[in-house]
Amino acid sequence: MLDIQESTLPNGLRVAVQPDDRIPLVGVSLLFDVGSRVELEGGSGFAHLFEHLMFQGSAHVGKGEFIQGIQGWGGTVNGMTGKERTTYYHSLPSHQFALGLWMEADRMRSLTLTEETFENQRATVLAERLERVDNSPYGQANVRIGEMSYADYAYAHPVIGYREDIEAATLASAEAFRRTWYTPDNAVLAIAGDVDPEAVLDVIHAYFGDIDRGPSPVRPPVPDPPRMLPVVERMDDPKATLPALFINHPAIPRGNPDFYVYEVIEALMFRGPSSRLYRRMVVDERSAIKVQGGYEANRGPSLFSLFAVLAQGGDPSALAAVYREELDRLAREPLAPDELERVHNRLRSARAFGRQDLIHQANSLGRSVLYHSDIRWEETYLERILRVEPQDIVRVARRDFDPNSMVALEVRPV
Amino acid sequence: MTPFPSKPPVGGSPKPWNFPPMAVQDLGNGLRVAAIRVGSLPIAQVRWVFGSGRFHERPDRIGSGMLLQRTMRHGTQELSSAGFAQALDRMGLRMGGGVAIDTSIVSISGLVEHFWSAVDLATQVALAPGLEPIAVAGERIKVGQIHRHAWSRVEPMVTMWLARGLYGDHPYGTPITLADGAAATTREDLLELHKSIANPARGMMLVVGDVDPERVVARLADRLSWIEPPSEAIAGIKLQTGTPRRRLVFIENAQAEQACIGLGLPAVARNHPEYLSLKVANQVFGGSASSRLFTELRDRQGLTYGAYSNLDCGLVGGDTTATLSCAPDKTGPALVGLLSELKAMGQGDLKPGEIDHAKRFLVGSFPQAAAGLTGVASLLTSSWLHDLEDDAWESYQERVDGVSFEMVQRAAHQWLRPESATLVVAGPSGALDSLRAAVQPDGLPIEVQTMDDLMAPETR
Numbered sequence: 001m002l003d004i005q006e007s008t009l010p011n012g013l014r015v016a017v018q019p020d021d022r023i024p025l026v027g028v029s030l031l032f033d034v035g036s037r038v039e040l041e042g043g044s045g046f047a048h049l050f051e052h053l054m055f056q057g058s059a060h061v062g063k064g065e066f067i068q069g070i071q072g073w074g075g076t077v078n079g080m081t082g083k084e085r086t087t088y089y090h091s092l093p094s095h096q097f098a099l100g101l102w103m104e105a106d107r108m109r110s111l112t113l114t115e116e117t118f119e120n121q122r123a124t125v126l127a128e129r130l131e132r133v134d135n136s137p138y139g140q141a142n143v144r145i146g147e148m149s150y151a152d153y154a155y156a157h158p159v160i161g162y163r164e165d166i167e168a169a170t171l172a173s174a175e176a177f178r179r180t181w182y183t184p185d186n187a188v189l190a191i192a193g194d195v196d197p198e199a200v201l202d203v204i205h206a207y208f209g210d211i212d213r214g215p216s217p218v219r220p221p222v223p224d225p226p227r228m229l230p231v232v233e234r235m236d237d238p239k240a241t242l243p244a245l246f247i248n249h250p251a252i253p254r255g256n257p258d259f260y261v262y263e264v265i266e267a268l269m270f271r272g273p274s275s276r277l278y279r280r281m282v283v284d285e286r287s288a289i290k291v292q293g294g295y296e297a298n299r300g301p302s303l304f305s306l307f308a309v310l311a312q313g314g315d316p317s318a319l320a321a322v323y324r325e326e327l328d329r330l331a332r333e334p335l336a337p338d339e340l341e342r343v344h345n346r347l348r349s350a351r352a353f354g355r356q357d358l359i360h361q362a363n364s365l366g367r368s369v370l371y372h373s374d375i376r377w378e379e380t381y382l383e384r385i386l387r388v389e390p391q392d393i394v395r396v397a398r399r400d401f402d403p404n405s406m407v408a409l410e411v412r413p414v
Numbered sequence: 415m416t417p418f419p420s421k422p423p424v425g426g427s428p429k430p431w432n433f434p435p436m437a438v439q440d441l442g443n444g445l446r447v448a449a450i451r452v453g454s455l456p457i458a459q460v461r462w463v464f465g466s467g468r469f470h471e472r473p474d475r476i477g478s479g480m481l482l483q484r485t486m487r488h489g490t491q492e493l494s495s496a497g498f499a500q501a502l503d504r505m506g507l508r509m510g511g512g513v514a515i516d517t518s519i520v521s522i523s524g525l526v527e528h529f530w531s532a533v534d535l536a537t538q539v540a541l542a543p544g545l546e547p548i549a550v551a552g553e554r555i556k557v558g559q560i561h562r563h564a565w566s567r568v569e570p571m572v573t574m575w576l577a578r579g580l581y582g583d584h585p586y587g588t589p590i591t592l593a594d595g596a597a598a599t600t601r602e603d604l605l606e607l608h609k610s611i612a613n614p615a616r617g618m619m620l621v622v623g624d625v626d627p628e629r630v631v632a633r634l635a636d637r638l639s640w641i642e643p644p645s646e647a648i649a650g651i652k653l654q655t656g657t658p659r660r661r662l663v664f665i666e667n668a669q670a671e672q673a674c675i676g677l678g679l680p681a682v683a684r685n686h687p688e689y690l691s692l693k694v695a696n697q698v699f700g701g702s703a704s705s706r707l708f709t710e711l712r713d714r715q716g717l718t719y720g721a722y723s724n725l726d727c728g729l730v731g732g733d734t735t736a737t738l739s740c741a742p743d744k745t746g747p748a749l750v751g752l753l754s755e756l757k758a759m760g761q762g763d764l765k766p767g768e769i770d771h772a773k774r775f776l777v778g779s780f781p782q783a784a785a786g787l788t789g790v791a792s793l794l795t796s797s798w799l800h801d802l803e804d805d806a807w808e809s810y811q812e813r814v815d816g817v818s819f820e821m822v823q824r825a826a827h828q829w830l831r832p833e834s835a836t837l838v839v840a841g842p843s844g845a846l847d848s849l850r851a852a853v854q855p856d857g858l859p860i861e862v863q864t865m866d867d868l869m870a871p872e873t874r
Contacts, residue, residue, distance in 0.1 A: 022454045023785045024429035060420050064713055068704040069422070072771050074778020077703070093778055096425040109418065123716030131719050131739050135672040137563075194429065203423075210415050238669050241563045273487070273499035273509075283488070283495060289556050312559055342503040349506030349525050352457050356786040 004365070004375045005197040007204075011213050012185025015204055016365050016375050017197040020358065026097045026193030027358030028090050029366040030104050033188075034181035035084045036161075037154040037300065038220055045161015046169055048081040049125050050177050054088065055079070056117035059110035061103050063117060069103055076359060081159055084298055085370060089359050094194040098203050105207035108187070111178055118171045126167070129160050137240040138307075141411045145246040148231060148407040152223040155301050183214025190366035193358045222253075222300040231407045232320075236414040242289065244411040245316040247306040247323055249401055254297040254371055260381075261396045262304065264388045265330065266294035267343045271350075274342060276326055277306070287311060287319050299371065304400070316410035330397035334390035347385055431781050433807040436794065437627035439635050443643045444615030446798065447634040449627035452790050458623025459523040459787040460532045461511070462540035463795050465617075465729065468515045469585035469651045470610040475603055476588060477596030481550070481557050482604050482611075483513040486520070488549035490538035495549060498535070507532055509539070510788075515585055516651050516729045517799060518611050523787060526624045533621075533634070541612055541641065550601045561591040565865050568840035571665050572676035572737060578868055579661060579836035580678045580733050584654045589868065615643045616650070618798050622791045654731040658836050663861045664849060665840040673745040673841025673848075677723075677736040677752055679834050684727035684800035691825035692734070694817050696725040697772035699759050699830060700736050704771065706755050707736060717748045729799060734829065742844035746852025749839065753832055760831035762823040769819050777811045 006016045036047045057063040070077040070090045077090040092100050133139040143158045150156035189208070191200055237244075252258050269277045270293055281288040293306040306323055310316060335343075354360050368377035436450040468479030487509065489498040502509060507524035520540040522532040564570040574589045581587030619638060621630050658680060682688050700707035700723030707721040723736035736756075740748045783789045784807070797806045837858075839849055849860060 023781050024431050025782055025785065060422075064704070064709055068771065071702050071704040071775050072778075074775050074780065074782065076779075076782065091782060093425075093428055093781070095428050098423040099425060102419070102422050105418065120713065120716045124712055124719060127712075127717070127740060128719040130672050130741060135568075135670060135739075137567075206416060207418065210418065239671075241566050242559060272503040274496070274503040279496070279499065283499075283552070286552050286555070289559055311555065312562075338500075338504070342500065345506035345525075346503055347506075349457075349508070352455055352525060353508075353523070353787075355455055356457075358785075 002379060005201065006369070006375050007201050009184065009205060009209055011209065011211055013208050014188045014369050015201065016188070016190045016369050017195065017200050018192040018361060018365055019195060019197055020192055020361065021194045024094045024194045025358055026092055026094045026191060026195050027360070027362040028092075028097070028100050028104070029190045029359065029362035030088045031188045031190070031366040031370050032086045032182060033186045033370060034086055035082045036157065036159040037083045038181070039154070039157065041153055042165055042168070043173070044157045044165040045125065045159075046173065046177060047086060048159055048161060049121060049166060049169055050174060051079045051081045051086055052121040052125055053113060053117065053174060054107055054111065056121060057112040058107040059112065060106050066103050066107065069099060073099070075100070083155055083159060084300070087363060087366070089363060091359050097191070097193070097195050097200065101203055101207055105211070108182060108184065108208065109211045111182070113171060113174050113178070115171055118174060122166060122169065125160070126163065129163060129166065132160060133158070135239065138237060138244050138411060139239070141235050141237060141244065141246060141409055144233070144235060145248060145407070145409045148233065148409060149248040149303055150301055152301065154220050154223065155298070180215065180217045184208060184211050185213045186217070188366045188369045190362045190369065192361035192365060230404050232410065233408070234410045234412065237411050238414050240411060240413040242312055242413060243310040243314050243316055245306070245308045245310065245319050246409040246411070247320060247406055249304045249406045251295060251297070251302040251304040251400060253302050254299050258392070258396050259297065260384045260388050261392045262295040262297070263347070263385060264343055265304070265393060265396065267346055268335065268339070268393075269326065270294050272342070272346045277323070280326065281308060281319065281322060285322070287314055287322065320408055324403060327397060327401040330393055331401065332394070334394055340390060344386060348382060351382055433784060433810070435627070437631040439631050441635055441639050443639065443641050444617070445638055445641060446618040447631050447638060448618060448794065448798075449621040449625060449630040449634070450790060450794065451625060451627050452622055452787060453624045456526045456624050457523065457787060458526045458529045458532070458621060458625055459521055459791050460529070460536045461519060461521040461620045461622070461791050461795070462536055463618045463620060463798065464518045464611050464613060465516065465650070465799050466611040466613060466648070467513050467518045468588070468590070470607055471588075471595070472603070475595050475599050477557055477561065477591035478599040478603055478607055479513040480560070480590055481553055481596045481599050482607050484553040484557065485545050485549050485604060486539055486543040488546065488553070489544035491542040491544055492538060493544070495544070495546065501535060505531055507535065513611065515588070519795070521791065529623070529625065533637075537638070543608065545601055545604050545608070547601055550604060554596055554599065557591060557596040561593060561596065564591070566667070566669070568667050568670045568672065568674035569737070569739070571667065571840040571865060572674045572838045574868060575663055575665060575838040575863070576676045576678040576735055576836060579663065579838065580658045580680060581654060581731070582656060582658070585651060586654065586728060586731060592869065609644070610648050613644055613648055614641045618795075620791055620794055622787045622794070651730055658834070660833055660835060660858070661861060662837040662853065662858050663839070663863050664846050665838070665863055665865060666843060666846065667840050668842055670840070670842050672739050673742050673839055673845035674737065674739045675745065675749055675752060676838040677756065678836040678838070679734045679829060679831070681725055681727065681732035681734045681829055683730065683732055684796065685802060688825045688828070689727065690813055690817050691821040692829050693725055694769060694772045694776065694814070694822045695759065695826040695830060696723055696734055697775055698764060698768045698822070699723050699755065701772070702775060704775075707738070707752065710755060711738060711748060711751050715747070715751060717744050717751060721752070727800070742842050743848050745839060745841060745845040746848035749837070749849060750852050753835070756830060756835065757832050759826045762827050764819070764823055764826065766819050769822050773814055773817060776814045780811055
């Protein structure tokens with residue numbers, strides 16, 4: 001069992017430290033319990049824009065100096081925004097672990113927000129949106145399938161936001177957003193690496209301990225899983241050279257006991273060269289050149305997704321029928337022992353490889369605390385996966401993969 | 415409680431860290447076998463490396479290398495496509511690698527309990543791939559589709575034109591696919607190409623992971639010494655000659671919402687004495703998010719989501735490239751900004767603090783690069799391919815530390831000069847308008863080209 005230590009500061013900041021002395025480095029992950037799901041109509045993209053602002057300076061760390069401070073010691077640094085959380089992570093040589101924590105504490109307590117940096121980052125985010133959505137094959141379709149899949153705006157709109165909303169965002173909203181969400185009691189700080197947990201906890205208490213709690217924000221309620229109507233839409237995409245197909249089914253949320261069954265189904269269908277959909281669609285029938293997807297687990301409404309790029313001239317409706325057959329097969333035929341063994345070994349191997357990277361470890365630890373309030377969640381993951389029985393897969397597939405509860409988007413190049 | 419400190423903490427002393435020692439043996443057939451222990455996690459990677467690649471493609475079969483790479487994943491002479499896939503997944507193994515212009519790699523990674531099975535599978539794929547006709551036919555269609563996709567996107571357009579501009583007719587200037595090359599490739603062509611590449615006399619079997627290096631090397635030597643080297647000598651890649659001319663190429667892509675700008679400069683080979691100095695200079699220029707290109711063009715001017723440069727060294731030459739994407743109407747200002755930063759570098763307008771920062775980044779990031787199996791394997795692949803000193807990685811941090819301000823200034827002056835730059839822009843017509851407004855005063859003519867012109871003799 002790993003020697004993980006945890007602590008909660010009086011101001012509510014939850015901390016977990018996992019020593020790992022394989023290499024003299026440390027990975028740090030600071031997760032805020034806020035994402036695009038808190039955005040209201042007209043305010044899309046704000047959580048992501050705010051993530052950019054977090055790198056623009058604080059009382060004692062100038063604009064750009066956060067990145068310079070980390071990279072000046074050879075570290076990696078970035079942030080990522082999702083529907084339900086925003087994560088800031090970095091790595092450093094372990095003897096410099098306090099530097100990263102000092103800079104994180106500085107921006108949590110005294111972020112500098114100016115018109116100049118706000119406008120500059122608005123322009124950067126618009127450029128990012130241009131690159132990832134407007135100029136990307138299937139970029140617009142990816143936004144559309146999200147809108148089709150979730151009944152509730154909170155989950156349906158894209159994390160990066162709509163152009164007009166980003167253009168309308170204001171600096172005043174940024175200050176309010178910071179006060180509401182970027183507070184110690186709404187955050188988890190996870191550290192993995194070659195450090196002494198006691199020394200790390202002392203430093204965290206010293207740097208973060210006197211930051212005030214937040215105002216207990218009113219969170220939008222987590223809506224019920226959507227009951228999708230069977231909808232099929234078609235879209236032309238001038239950026240695409242090949243047709244594509246998106247299909248989403250509503251899935252159980254994170255925290256449901258069937259979470260692990262979904263993890264096994266995802267691996268069975270999508271992971272590895274012998275996975276069912278890759279084998280059938282890409283190798284044997286050659287109807288697709290790429291197939292990906294899986295379980296998008298949220299605390300709120302969640303999805304089980306397929307995204308396939310078809311061979312030239314391919315018919316998305318025909319591929320959808322193949323997918324339907326494979327889902328039906330899940331509901332009909334219990335998994336053979338050798339196929340289950342392959343799934344187990346793929347997941348076991350993936351877990352071992354994931355542990356190579358300290359940032360990956362810190363992010364996993366942070367998610368374990370944020371979503372499960374359990375520092376051992378990651379450690380017990382495989383154990384729970386091994387408990388999934390073939391009849392669990394049949395049961396879940398029968399219950400959840402209802403053809404009358406799915407949305408499909410067919411994309412055609414023009 | 416003590417008040418929050420206004421100054422950053424001063425770290426303690428760095429913990430000692432050394433690159434792990436390696437066991438090596440050169441076999442009679444020319445093959446090198448090597449192993450290194452990266453322990454504490456029960457995983458390992460087996461990697462076949464060949465100092466050969468797509469440069470063996472016939473001129474009328476450009477794209478056959480990509481086709482070979484993809485078809486090699488479909489089984490071996492002993493295992494069918496389905497059997498091979500099941501064997502990998504049964505043991506949780508994952509396969510990687512590819513056929514690049516002058517290097518080819520087959521790697522299989524997994525839990526160390528399946529290590530010897532991984533050795534067998536990787537060896538079968540590397541030396542005796544199946545290349546079944548049905549797999550070749552399927553992959554041929556996919557390569558054609560990948561080709562069409564790449565040739566419709568501004569980023570690969572820029573990459574291909576930059577290579578052409580920098581290297582002309584040399585293999586480094588050859589695109590990864592041409593419209594008819596893969597389509598015309600037969601199974602026999604692939605067998606021929608594979609034979610030229612999988613030459614043990616130019617090969618290495620490398621093992622990285624939780625293994626006993628000496629024992630592994632001894633066993634590998636026993637198992638691999640039977641491999642026959644080719645009876646006839648196979649030519650290596652020819653040296654690159656000639657210098658690119660300064661030019662600005664524009665390729666119109668009416669469908670694009672964004673323009674892509676690329677800048678290319680000739681650089682040194684990996685074993686050149688100025689390599690590390692130029693690496694530090696590149697780090698200052700655009701090597702990371704704290705470099706000049708990113709901080710100026712993104713963080714100060716908001717012109718792009720990201721702007722980076724990269725120093726890439728092949729077996730017989732190298733280049734520095736920088737790329738960024740931007741809105742079409744920002745193309746002119748973005749190119750002017752890029753050239754302005756390049757000019758400052760070429761003039762030696764550097765600050766000691768920047769050099770120190772860049773060196774600390776390279777020194778500090780090295781253990782991270784060497785933290786995972788693939789990172790260590792890549793470093794050892796590089797030192798073998800480029801014939802670096804035996805202690806190249808053990809002494810890497812010390813060598814970077816030893817690069818002086820003057821050395822970086824000299825390298826920047828020599829290798830980062832606007833007058834040596836090949837510039838390529840791809841985008842919609844609005845990008846050309848923006849470009850014309852920005853660069854005409856500089857007098858550099860804009861060559862408007864199409865992708866169909868890429869391989870025409872006059873576009874060299």
